[in-house]
Amino acid sequence: MSLTASLNTAATGLLAAARGTQVVSENVANGLTEGYAPRRLDRAAALHGGVRLSGVTRQSDPGLLADRRLAESGRAAADLVSDMCARLERLAGPAGSDADLTRSVAALEGALVAAAADPVSAVRLTSVVDGAGALAGAVRSASDGVQSLRTQADDEIARQVESVNAALGRIADLNGRISTAAARGAETAPLVDRRQAEIDGIAGVVPVREIPRENGQVALLGGSGQFLLDGRIVRELGFEPAGVVTAGMTLAGGALSGLSLGGRAVPGGPGAGRLAGGSLGAAFEMRDVALVQAQAGLDALARDLVERFAEPTADPGLGAGEPGLFTDAGGLPDPARPEGLAGRLRLNPLVDPSAGGDPARLRDGLGATAPALPGDPVQLQRLADTLAARRTAEPDGPARSVADLAAGLVADLGAARLRAEERLGFEAARWEGLKQAELARGVDTDAEMQTLLRLESSYAANGRVIQAADAMLRRLLEI
């Protein structure tokens, strides 16, 4: 080994120290950057002396990343469901509050009791009409709220599909750039960082698994094994937003759109099918199942109100096809449109002053031909009994009063909200744990400072070697 060889070797040491410092400065500068994987300089002993830099690698744990992404999907889904369930609960409750639907029923019951005790009072009759109108109004606005939530779910699906497609396009583009850079031997780490961030963005919407391909490219599997992207080839999600969703519109009926992947319907069932598990699947679930069930509950309550007041025990003077106190848009329940009855629930115009009716008809009976005596409580007592009576809607079902039905509906919504909150708590805790573990593998400024110290002394040491070799060479030349 000659002295010049040692000079060269020391020079590689200096270069390595300088390069190492560059990596440290990059890490420290990006210490607060989300999604940044710390870089590490790889060194190996060179064959012909000195140190060889074999490259800068990204420190990331693919297993942890995959787990965290799955947890992200679960959390986003639970978040969407929990938010919608909370809003759903506020439409008819919560129980015990002033918005509790049972209170509207109770107000009407109370108004009927008061009117039956003093049938002469026009004020009391009007307050029965007001109470009945308020109950019908509360049911209608709950129904409108449910359909509005369905519309929002539908809009959300459209928005998410668009964002996933856009992200897939960008990932395909990044794949291309990464493979070109890798072939040239250039830095790919910042591009990989960006691609990881894009894939994280998809993970909330649809669960994804990343599969490495050649030249640093990746393929993405969505849900339970549906290819979304392979290298530069993208399969786009397809969805038709419905605009405004109303009660009768369903996926099965064809009025609402399902999800397609690469031009074909997604396998695995209605809605998001095999792509379920993230917020997209949750939005479909809400639009097509949970909110439809809520609407059905409201429709059952509205139907019960219309039917029980049209029975002869409620008002003996009513004819065969005539509605009683409550109507489905003015008549008996429309058999062709059972869904959405709750949105059509109205007060009978015969008693509604704003529709030209007279509250005194409550006392007379809606089908009566002659007015009743002013102090006659009998028909009002019948109405009060009808409201409080326990009645079976289906042949084998339990007998329930209107208040029972309302309380049951409110309780169901409250229980659904609680379950959704519990689920969200669990998913959020799981996600937080994984996120924390992932962040723990991020930049540690203290460790970088220690590395810097070592690099400083390495640089000084290599410099000293150069000085010594230089002095020895000069001594040689001085002879």
Next chain:
Amino acid sequence: MVLHSVGDLARSFVQTAQLARMKARLDGLGQELSTGRSRDPVSRLGGSTERLSMIDRHLAVLDRGLDADTQLQSRFGLVQTTLETVEIRRGDLAEKLVTLTGAASDAALDAAAGSAREAFAAIVDTLNLRISGRSLFAGAATDRPALASAEEMLASLNGAVAGAVDGADAIRRVEDWFEAPGGGFRVLGYRGDDGAKAELRLGDGTRVDWGPRADDAAIRAVLTAAALGAVAAQAPGGGDPGIRAALLTEARDRTVSVAADLAGLRGRLGRAEESVATALLRQAAERTALSVSRNDMVAVDPFETASRLQETESRLEMSYAVTARLSRLSIMDYLR
């Protein structure tokens, strides 16, 4: 090498999440303490909130029932007072007629007939009392007077008695006017509701009768007694003094005997009043019990909440202190 470092962001992520949770809990506890009610009764009841909803409904209906029954109580009270006035008039008339005998002078008969006529008019007026525009004794037909005016009824009665042949016939004609199904009382005397009496429902589910009407048997009997004397003021049977004497002595006797009927009517009303009072007590007790149940479900214990609030507060403070302390610890301070 990787295992020896812990990323900076990890610590701040955890701390931020913890602080946010503690502050949210602090807010919640503060709200519970100031309102005295649970912030989320639904979660406290574990989702089975039917009982709470039904208690609320029950309380609302009870309130209206209590109102309605209180009003009914005051109506019955008014009716009872009015009946007392009728009783007083009956008593006065009985006193004035008690000295009458079959051999009384014309002047005495005139005086007695005049008193009876006054008493009849006074009783009819009392029974036609209207409170807030509603008749008390007309049944469900509260917009009509209970009886025709005294003059109208007397005119009809006098017409009925005009052709009487003797005292017994005259008495029978007056009786028939009041009692016969097609008689003058039914046709023009009584103006109120003559259908079946409606039953009223009290808030606790018991029922009471509507209350006395001017066509009740006891009232008819009182009116008959007074009318017997009142028709004697005109000239019944062509002015035959024997008929007059017979009518007035009958009036004297009946005015005393109907006291029992009237007392019976008032007694039945008294029992109805008692039912209403009992219903009011029962409803008030039920209301108290339901309110207690509701509080158990919804209210929070202020002492427990206050101590949890304090505990959360001190944990938050400690968390702040730790955060500040740890952020000052960095190798940077020890280099140079």
